[in-house]
Amino acid sequence: MKRILSVLMVLPFATLVKGQELPANADPGKCYIKCITPDEFREVTETMVVSPSYKKIKTTPATFKTVEEKVLVKEASKKYVYVPAVYETIDVSYEGKAAATTLEPVAATFNNDSKTIETYPKVGRWEYKVLDDCPSANKEGCMTACFVEYPAQNTTVAFKTLATDATTRQVPVPGSSKTYKKQVVKTPARMDEIEIPAEYATIKRQVVDQPAQVIEEIVPEVTETVTRTELVKKGGMTVWEEVDCKIASGANILPILYELNSARITPESKRIIDEHLLKFMKEKPNLSIEIMSHTDSRGDDAYNMSLSQQRAQSVVNYLVANGISRNRLVAKGYGETRLKNRCANGVDCSEAEHQVNRRTEFRIIQ
Template sequence: MKLKRTNLFLAAIISSAGTLYAQETPNFDPPTQNPEPGKCWVKCITPDEFEDVTETVVTEPAYTKLTTTPATFKTVEEEVLIKEASKKLVYVPAVYETQDIPYISKEKTTNLDIVPASFGDDSKEFETYPKVGRWEYRMLEDCPSANKEDCMVACFVEYPAQNQTVPLKTLAKDAYTTDVPVAEEGKSYTKKVVKTPARMDEVEIPAEYATIKRKVVDQPAKTEEETVPEVTKTVTRTVLVKKGGITTWEEVDCGLVGGANLLPILYEYNSARLTPDSKRIIDENLLSLMKNKPGLRIEIMSHTDARGNDDYNMSLSQQRAQSVVNYLAGKGIKRNRLEAKGYGESRLKNRCGNGVECSEAQHQQNRRTEFRIIQ
């Protein structure tokens, strides 16, 4: 850390009896050699400007899902010849021999087996907040000088980048099918054929038939496809769009410099919610100031009276100060120009501490919200 002695950050140009006094006069553009008496300027260091970027990434890819319907069969009947027609001789009958005749009782086909899609694991790292650095100012303890500004130190502090790793799934191999052959089935029937015909008188022997049953393919196997859509995730990350650190001067009302300024807003009992009247007061006192003076930074300070639990009062005051910051941010004021600080009952303006009986008006003096211009 490098220490640096600083001059006053608030420069007031005051004219008295024709003499001009100033501890650090602003560098005006164009330069002004004779500023008006009673004018005050605040030295401001422009902050870094950031922007939230939203990006959509695919965490699971789209893929194809397959289903198969196996082949169906139907049974048909068929008439087949089991004995041929012939002639018989009166004296010498015909001689027959038996033969086995094969036939296909069930045709062959092909079924399909599904091999499902396979996936791999992957990840992607995003920078959710960039590496930044800024000057931070603080006052040295036990300052020997009557002028506290002589003991102010400036430290350049770097904050590392912040990252986020998002797990991803990748499609290693899509689903597919493999053929599963189904063999045909065969049977046989017997058939008698004439080996030696009859001789002499011929007698007609009619043919004989039989009915057989066999299974044939009715509907062949088929595949149906279903597309499973991809799965996405939205990642929001903050990027630095403009580097700050430039010194600017803002002219302000001298009544606003040098200490806390009362912001006359009232809260509902035991609540940090802003009432419509409170919002109107903020608009008139702070919102217009912040919009007209884009280089200013403001600290909102909220206080409670001493009644109730100390820790609870500290928490409630922080919530109330934060509600003012949130309201201003909702009106377009950047949050890096605002700070919320709750002091609870630690900065009472009168004697009304714990256990001291006071009127409601005296307690009301302590229940206050203030603001002050900061670097």
């Protein structure tokens, strides 16, 4: 929605503007500027888990060892002289390899999910421009204020959740058996007893040496940090700032000097900025200003434009480094497009005349 508001940005108390709400309790002879208080924001950092911690399981199988064992292969018996004993051979089973259990890992499973986060809220603010067909010589007398809305900005972050954690399952490992031959008495001897000693043999078999083991490894969670901007306080056209009428009337010279072909701010220039502009910006927290830098006509036009922009930006950067919000500052280089005297390209001028054009200015824009 477009709203048009006719506002005289610099208002002496004695000036009456039709349809203009003037500041309350104004002093005669003072100048006031109606300001758009900016929206206030804050950065919020949120850490979210995009991959949860989970457990990895590894297993080591059981190990076996071979042992020797002495077994009876023929029982002791008795033999008689006249009727010897009669034997029969049978198969005897024994455990050749013991049964065991091995463990197999079952991996963890995950679900995919996502979350939409508002990274920048829906905001609206007043923006000014000068009417193209303004009849006034003072362009600030034909300001248009438009309320512009900007939609919210969102981002989608994908993450995983743990569905089932890792575990193990038991897998049986069957044992094996073997047999050996054994003679047993079928018919005992009769009459004279003769002792027949038992007979033994040595067999080998495998037994469990080390049982199967589980080795657990914890995989840590993975997090992602998302920074979003929240609207803390809504701005609006609500504040009048009293300013010196000389400052409010237009461009104001900021008497700082730069080194040749340099945009670096010297210690002396910093002192001048502190006294003339930094203090003013801190005392008038609702005002915004434009830093305007100019060059003389000597040198290439494009180079002069670039150098003036760098010099204006260096002043803005210095103010931001000293606590002034960048939203309140505009840097603009004009090169040699706004000479204050006749010293254009090709005109022979003195150093003092060129110095007049090498200037830095500031003006209130809100």
